[in-house]
Amino acid sequence: MASKANNPLHSNYSTPKALELESIDFFVRLMSLLGLPRSVGEIYGLLYFNHDSMCMEQIASKLAISIGSASQGLKTLRSLKAVKTSYVPGDRRDHYLAESEFRRLFSSFLKDEILPHLESAKDRISRMEESLPVENQEQSEFYNIRIEKLKRLTKTSGRLLPALAGLLRL
Amino acid sequence: MASKANNPLHSNYSTPKALELESIDFFVRLMSLLGLPRSVGEIYGLLYFNHDSMCMEQIASKLAISIGSASQGLKTLRSLKAVKTSYVPGDRRDHYLAESEFRRLFSSFLKDEILPHLESAKDRISRMEESLPVENQEQSEFYNIRIEKLKRLTKTSGRLLPALAGLLRL
């Protein structure tokens, strides 16, 4: 414990409680908007205002969640590039810091969660075209217009979303 | 039934089964991406390739869902302006058609689901600023930078999202 006080890597400042709670609240809501579980938001919210890195056990006990949740949540955050690990000499545990560039988080999110759906949407639209009735003129017209709109939707999304992520240099 | 065959408002064309299934599949996934329940996607997917309007009972029985689900789902779709009702003479039931302009759907979605969160995020950030410690210089610096990033995130989102909805004139 004395070593921690002397270690320049540890500032020993603890986040003010009220700030920490607001932060957790903020990110729980944000992550839930992205369809991510509560625990992921809690972990990121906790790390976001923490000057020092934390190991998994600290995170779990501070948030009063299980180590299973913490492990899963950190895995998700790592895959989103929303946390980075920091090396702490003399400690073999992994230590985590929040990646405060949201752009990374959003662009990984787009890549992981949205783009795969866009891909499969294209396939689905192709299958729709194959299943169109050939006979009736008036009727085909209606179906073609609808399919055209779906194509525009996927095309526009495929262009707009990555551009959006790029704009988010916060 | 003979009256239906003679009624110009009813084209009597039924959507090809394969097309209908692909459509339902497509919109179930899309709606689920927006956090909306399966039944909402099913209903919209069914209506999207239907030339004629359908009443709630028809929708529920075609999709094999309860009338409770159908009622709830249509309520959601109405609030998103994703369906419109059409008047059918001599029938007191409501009849529904898909609104095929996705722009409406997305802009209502933004207004209903996203913007309220942005509002409350602003309040939360204000509270964070109030709970900052006044003492330590070095430490305040860190917190201020983080809070600044949150502000930029909410400001950028508040500008970008409505602009995005505008761009979606599909």
Next chain:
DNA sequence: TGCACTTTTCATTTTTTTTTGAAATTAATG
């Protein structure tokens, strides 16, 4: 290599969300 510690995995439990369907409400018709 073997030990001790750390992290991940995953079957089970808990919580949350969605669906159901019957009762209540609303609205149209004779």
Next chain:
DNA sequence: CATTAATTTCAAAAAAAAATGAAAAGTGCA
């Protein structure tokens, strides 16, 4: 205005998602 049809509501059931925690797997150090 009473009857009947259509729709909504909502408590309960079912399904889906998330959290738990103990066992398994991984990892570094002596």
